[in-house]
Amino acid sequence: MTSANAGQFVDASRLIRLCDLEDLDEDEPSRAEVDGFAYAIFKVGDMVFVTADLCSHGPGLLSEGYVEDCQVECPFHQGKFDIRTGMPTEAPCEIPIKTWTPVLQDGGVYINPGEPNPN
Numbered sequence: 426m427t428s429a430n431a432g433q434f435v436d437a438s439r440l441i442r443l444c445d446l447e448d449l450d451e452d453e454p455s456r457a458e459v460d461g462f463a464y465a466i467f468k469v470g471d472m473v474f475v476t477a478d479l480c481s482h483g484p485g486l487l488s489e490g491y492v493e494d495c496q497v498e499c500p501f502h503q504g505k506f507d508i509r510t511g512m513p514t515e516a517p518c519e520i521p522i523k524t525w526t527p528v529l530q531d532g533g534v535y536i537n538p539g540e541p542n543p544n
Contacts, residue, residue: 440528440535443475447532454497456488459538463488464525466534467508469495473527474508475536481513481520511544 443457449468456478457464463478465488476497478488485501492498496505496514504518511524521544525536 439537439539441538442533442535443527444534445532446473446529446534449473449534452492454488454490454492456486462538464536465490465497465508466527467492467497469508473529473534475525475527475534476506476508476511477523479522480504480506480518481522482518487522511542 441459443464443466444455449455449466451468455466457466465476465478467474476487478486480487480499480501482504483501485499487497487499489500490497495507495509497508498505499518502517504513505515506518506522507514511522513519513521523541525541528535
């Protein structure tokens with residue numbers, strides 16, 4: 426399993442655990458809620474990605490969406506996002522969603538919630 430930040434320094438004191446790595450299924454999104462904010466977690470091949478769970482276009486939850494080729498289709502209006510970057514890839518979605526770089530350690534998936542990736 427690979428983390429997108431391999432080889433980079435990570436301040437472990439700021440990390441929150443989202444889920445156990447073994448609980449993730451290939452191409453099946455998972456959901457985690459921490460301090461009232463919901464995250465969608467995706468496993469594609471040996472990579473893990475984390476985005477905001479709420480679609481930027483409407484009330485759809487991306488953790489309930491369909492994943493194919495590193496894209497998630499929102500179940501609300503069928504718009505799509507690239508789960509690697511958060512950028513919209515299909516209308517009606519136009520506004521990017523937040524993404525975080527996951528840290529895979531001790532059998533878990535962690536992020537620093539205060540440091541989303543730039544879109």
